[in-house]
Amino acid sequence: MTDPQIGILMLGVFILSIFLGFPIAFTLMALGIAFGYFAYFEPGRMWRAYDRLVEQGAEGWEVWQAYLEGFLNNRIFDLFVNQTYSVMANEVLTAVPLFLFMGYIVERSNIVERLFSTLYIAARRVPGAMGVAALITCTLFATATGIVGAVVTLMGLLALPAMLNARYNNAFASGVICAGGTLGILIPPSIMLIVYAAATGTSIVRLYAGALFPGLLLAGLYISYIVIRSILQPSVAPKPTDDEVGDVPYSRLLLMILTSFVPLAVLILAVLGSILFGLATPTEAASAGALGGLALSAIYRALTWDKLRDSVYLTLKTTAMVCWLFVGSWTFSSVFSYLGGEHLITEFVVGLDLNTITFLILAQLIIFLLGWPLEWSEIIIIFVPIFLPLLDIFGVDPLFFGILVALNLQTSFLTPPMAMSAYYLKGIAPPSVNLVDIFRGCMPFLFFVLVAMVVLYVFPQIVFWLPDTVYG
Template sequence: MSDPVLGMVMLGSFIFVILLGFPVAFTLMAMGLGFGYLSMHERVFDLLVQRTYAVMANDVLISVPLFIFMGYVIERANILDRLFRSLQLASGGLPGSLAIATLATCALFATATGIVGAVVTLMGLLAFPAMLRAGYDTRIAAGVTCAGGCLGILIPPSIMLILYGATAGESVVRLYAAAFVPGIGLALLYMLYVLGLAVMRPATAPRLPPEERRVPFGAVLLALATSFMPLAALIMAVLGAILLGLATPSEAAAMGALGAVLLAALYRALSFEKLKESVFLTARTTAMVCWLFVGAYIFTSVFGYLGGHHVIEQIFVEQLNLSPVTFLILTQIIIFLLGWPLEWSEIVLIFVPIFLPLLPTFGIDPVFFGVLVALNLQTSFLTPPVAMAAYYLKGVAPPEVRLSQIFAGTLPFVGIVILSMALLYVFPELATWLPAYLYDHAPGVAGENVLEIPEGGFRVDDEMPSLPPLN
């Protein structure tokens, strides 16, 4: 069996095994080592050491545990209920005000945490019952909660964009700048949809009773000043430091983690037990991410060594003879379909690198491609059968709420995501304008060490950082 055929057998075997439910990270390593041993024999173990060291020495990944820690501390500081209440008071006069307040809370809280499961679960406990009590249609309330909770994948500081930047060898700062406008735009499209639905079909999203809307203006300002403004200031400080080039993502993440601890202390919600839980959850999540990176790099290294990338390139370039537009559409359809059985981390670390070497051939900016992928991955949490946001919500929803109702509620928001991707195809400046404006005339501002994947994938004899001597 030739090496390219062996590479395609390796890819097909991996998809089959993970669909059986085996752990992804260790399946990647096992597949990489097993198929690598068939082609390069003992040298595959040198590859294992090299790629593991390369992941652990990657400066970009330092920001991952810091942003995760920031999110867990904020989650446990009981800020969400204050934030939702203040935004509910501020939007009380609008049609569908509870749904709009939920989406605004999700957008802000997802920006602060980036942890989809935490946001959906907390909003499922807080906002979802409030909407049901107010007479909202169950499907609308479920769709708003699930779609809003997934915004953290796209809106900076997104963990997904950090992983994509490290995988693609692109500046995380430029990715954040590119994703900022599409992320806020997607949240606004969600709100416009809810507002239009509430106007055309008031029974599905009724207004609040008059007595709940008659709140003194001073009380609204006080609620915003004590809940919305502190969290917004923390987020703007972190994002502003990154986008303006005042700090690298790792430095800004450290500042955000410290700010989250101080904010929790200010709200008198900081305790040793909560801090210990945040550290434990951060360590567990970071370990999962790092093992996924190690497994993905070993897998893609062996896949590239076997010539699997060249087979993919021949299919897309020579046999299908695709134009850049059709290549983009086809890759996004593949990623969309992969989102049904797989989670976003598996797609970004395993399948997206297969397409990255083809981007120069079609003249596609990797930063623009990364924003498209981030938009597309919103659907991986919303489309069955593995719609994790729906399962998170079902776990905390009242027993009478059926999973089929939650799925039905998420489908219009999947359509909005597809619409936003179409808008980005037609108007790519939505993603490219801000990074070009901020950084194209200031070389070096957006730079940070990244681990690049060479065209055609890793090879076992690629130059790697030397291992530190053993004492």
């Protein structure tokens, strides 16, 4: 076998290992070291050391020790150590634990329940008011946390029972929460975009600017769907009775907004604005956001030792997972590239004689399929770098490609049979809500994700206008 063929074998073994259920980070490291040892192996070095000691009169253990040292003297071990140090010293990734901590501490600050109640009262005259309030709450909370499972689970506990009690259709209510919970991986400050920036070398500031309008576009499509369907099919979201709506004075509503919506919105806008306008680096903004999350938790009298300990533990756990994925991925991809696997894939794709649009469609289709068995972090860290050499060939800006990937990954959380949002929600939903209802509720929102992607294909300036205007 030639080296490129061995590289493809290496990729095939990795994909097979995923489906067999092996831990992905450690599988990447193991395959990278094993195949890398073969790639960098120099048998002459062992025998030269062995022959030199024999000529000098050495014998016994000294000879075999030299032989063993020669066997272990392989560049793959230096590569692995260097990659580990590079990941741990990466300044872009420093923002990840800080944003995670901000999300986890905000999740435990009891602000989400207040926010949902306030938004529902404010929008009570709008068709599908509770669904609109749930989606906006999901969007704000997902933006603050970036953790899909946490948003879907918490909103499932808070908003789903309220919607079901308001006679909302099971599938409709479930779809709202599942779709809203995934928006945090697209709308800045998104942790996914930080990981993409670190994996591809793209400017995180330009990524945030480029993702803002597509994220708002998708959220707007979701809200429009909720309102229009509630008008056309009132049975899925019945209008509340006068007794259910109640009469809340404007002064009290204003106070509720000031004490629930405004603090979280100010925290998000302060973090995002400081990054976009160059007032702080992402790491500095994430530090301020983490401090702001602690302050919010203290103001709402939710800052306890147990909650702080849980937030720190979950932050460390998730950060370690991301960092070790990076170590394994960079080791794997370095060996894969050294063996010529990337070159073989590039030649194959170029040989298909695709244009830019068909290449983008093919790439997004592959990522869509990868979203069934894999988490977004694994797709971004492992597979997206394989497409990077092809972007220059087809004239695709990595910024635009990254936003398309972030949009595409919404589908991985909503598409059966591996729709993780649906499984998160099913875990805490009442028995009356079955998995088929949740899948059925996700389908319309999946359609609007595809609509948003088509809109970006047709009008790419939605992505480029803000970063080009602000940063040139």
